[in-house]
Structure formats: structure tokens, C-alpha cells
Amino acid sequence: HTGQWTTNPISSAQFVTDCDWYELTAPARGSYAFRFGPGSDNAGTLGEPGVDGVLNMDVNTLWPHKQQLMIGMPPETHPVHKQVSYTIRGDGKTLADGQSGMWILGQADINVSVDGIKTLELQTQCGGRPTLFWANGVIVTRDGKEIPMSQLPLTFNNTRKPAESGKDYQGGPIKIQGIAYPKAIPAQPENHKQPSIVHVDLSAIQAVQFKCVLGSDYPMGDETQRRKTVAQRQVGKEARFLTVIEPFESQRVVVRAQAITPDKLRVELTDGRVQQIEIHNLQGDGHNITATITETRDGKQLRSETTEKK
Structure with a gap:
């Protein structure tokens, strides 16, 4: 994948x-x-x-x-594109900030030092449909362990939360640039005129590094269709x-299709007919390409057609 x-x-x-x-x-x-x-x-x-x-x-x-x-x-053409600004603060000090246009693509990869930080603050500002998440967030500790952000004490301010944890805002899987993040943290502002702020309590661990992906979920909701x-x-x-x-409404008619060579194929149909299709002169300047279809049943030829050269 x-x-x-x-x-x-x-x-x-x-x-x-x-x-x-x-x-x-x-x-x-x-x-x-x-x-x-x-x-x-x-x-x-x-x-x-x-x-x-x-x-x-x-x-x-x-x-x-x-x-x-x-x-x-x-x-x-789902109208989920948005301009996102974000700021990462540690104990009130700005560690990283930036802006990104987010739609299907446009994620921001965060990797900042949090050595000695007790409280991490993740701030986002955007409007539009709710699709924004902090994904794959981990805190690296001094002994090299990686603790998922979702396992740490979190508090939210003006953050819109999905109805079900681990799902997007319409109940579907959370995917950012085609990668699933079932433990993503919501980042969409409830009131788009004010920022969403997520506080992460690091006081109980010896944190040294914070890594995360900020991105927009796509597609929204059920993906079945x-x-x-x-x-x-x-x-x-x-x-x-x-x-x-083969397009069909209820019953397929192709039992089996198989290539004999790169220019010849055989198609078996449900009524016993067998069609052999051969393409001629595919290599070259394209002016002499023709195709022949021969149809048989029980070994007897029923018909044969060849396209005209132009």
C-alpha cells in the first residue's frame, strides 16, 4: 500500500x-x-x-x-480544500509555525524538539468543512521510547470533535494523503473565527522530541461508493x-478471457461461443493497424470479421 x-x-x-x-x-x-x-x-x-x-x-x-x-x-470535486495556519508552542514558546493549503494533498510534517517542555500546545486556524486532524503524533522520550499522543492527557479548546473517536467528521475512516490514521486527534476549530488549541501534558514523561502529521481527511465519510x-x-x-x-446489469456473459500472445486473445462466452480477437500491425506508424474477430461454437466457425484499413 x-x-x-x-x-x-x-x-x-x-x-x-x-x-x-x-x-x-x-x-x-x-x-x-x-x-x-x-x-x-x-x-x-x-x-x-x-x-x-x-x-x-x-x-x-x-x-x-x-x-x-x-x-x-x-x-x-468535494469542496474540502482549505488554507490552514498552525503553531506549535512549548510552555508558551513558539517551536514551529507555518501555513499550508490542504485538500487531498498538502499535509504538514512536524518534527520539533520538546526537551524540558511540560506542556505542548497545538494550535490551528482554518475554515471550511471539518476535515482537519493531528495524525500519527508521538512523543519521543529520553530513553528512546515513542509514546502516542493519544495516550497522553489532552485538553481541547474550541476544537470540533467527531461523533466517534477514530472516525472522521462524517463517520468514515481518517485518511491523510491516502494513509489511514485510526488514532488521529481532531484539529478543526469549532468556531472558525477562533483557533483550535490542543494542550498535551508532558509533565509525567521526559519528552525530547515531538513528531506529527497535520492534514486534511479525504474522502469524507463512507467510502463504499x-x-x-x-x-x-x-x-x-x-x-x-x-x-x-465487460459492462452488464445482472448476468455476465464472459466466462473466461485469456491472452494467447500480446496481439491475440480468446474470450469464452456463457452460450458456448468462443471469440478469438487478433490485432495486426500494432507496432509501427499506426496506419496499417487492423483487427480480426473469429467466432466459433463447438469447433465450427460462425462468423469472421476484419476491420478495414484506412
Whole structure:
């Protein structure tokens, strides 16, 4: 699992988060469902409403035989972006401060010395929808132990708390840049005109260092119906991919799909038909590419079609 598809700052793939990676042997099938109408949650997709019901989608990845497959969360148009300012104080002295635009990305990584500090003060100022959390906060002690901030005495001032500890403000998992933080501490101001302040009591431990992530939860709430991006990766000087995608409402008709070569695949259907699809001249300038489909049943040819050259 990785928090992002890539950390390349000039690639749009950086905005695909919460990525699960799989090593597979083809053929592999992933099954997905798109819901429309009552009970659906398509907020943020900008998609046109479809006929009420469920559209199922099978994605059969056939080539290469050895596959690296990624399933991640693409960005949607949920208005959760915000400008955040923060200050870390120890016994009244400013240890760190900064500002960051936070949406899907934009977390602030905190790492400050708290040697001799008895009270730590974490202050945030922002508006917008409630998504802000202190995550993965730990206090490093003089003997090298790391104590989670959630296990220390905490007091809150003007801090909006989720209904359930360990959940975001809409009851879903807390994720910052695609990483789950089930023990995150709320940081969203209750009144956005005033800062949220979290006091951490360090008096009972010999603290020397404080490390934490300040970030915005995304997506908010239940993730069950959020869209997913599916990607294959191949490393080398040349990459060839074959994928069969089958949309259907209730019953799939593809029993099995398999790549014979990088240019030829075989698809078995539920009614006994077998389709063999072959792509010609895929390498080159692209002017002579053609495809042939031959359909058989019980070894007898039913039909054959070839695309015209242009």
C-alpha cells in the first residue's frame, strides 16, 4: 500500500491516493459496481445520472502475464480544500509555525524538539468543512521510547470533535494523503473565527522530541461508493497491455478471457461461443493497424470479421 500513485509533483497521478498494489498472474478479473438512483452516492463525480439501478463492470486484465496492478482513489470535486495556519508552542514558546493549503494533498510534517517542555500546545486556524486532524503524533522520550499522543492527557479548546473517536467528521475512516490514521486527534476549530488549541501534558514523561502529521481527511465519510482507478504497470523499454472490459446489469456473459500472445486473445462466452480477437500491425506508424474477430461454437466457425484499413 502507498499513500499516492506517485509523488512526482508534476504528474496528475499524484492526486490518486490510498493505493493498493497487487502482484498477479493473468488472467485476472476485477469486479466493480456503479449505482444510480435511490441509495446511490455519486457526489463529486460530475457524472450524468443514469437509469436507476446497478451497472456492473468486469475488468479482465490479460497481458502481460505477470502483472503489477494498482487500485486507488481518484480525486473528486468535494469542496474540502482549505488554507490552514498552525503553531506549535512549548510552555508558551513558539517551536514551529507555518501555513499550508490542504485538500487531498498538502499535509504538514512536524518534527520539533520538546526537551524540558511540560506542556505542548497545538494550535490551528482554518475554515471550511471539518476535515482537519493531528495524525500519527508521538512523543519521543529520553530513553528512546515513542509514546502516542493519544495516550497522553489532552485538553481541547474550541476544537470540533467527531461523533466517534477514530472516525472522521462524517463517520468514515481518517485518511491523510491516502494513509489511514485510526488514532488521529481532531484539529478543526469549532468556531472558525477562533483557533483550535490542543494542550498535551508532558509533565509525567521526559519528552525530547515531538513528531506529527497535520492534514486534511479525504474522502469524507463512507467510502463504499467512491470511485476507483485501476492501473497496470510494466517496467521496460516497451509495454503491451490487453484488457477486456465487460459492462452488464445482472448476468455476465464472459466466462473466461485469456491472452494467447500480446496481439491475440480468446474470450469464452456463457452460450458456448468462443471469440478469438487478433490485432495486426500494432507496432509501427499506426496506419496499417487492423483487427480480426473469429467466432466459433463447438469447433465450427460462425462468423469472421476484419476491420478495414484506412
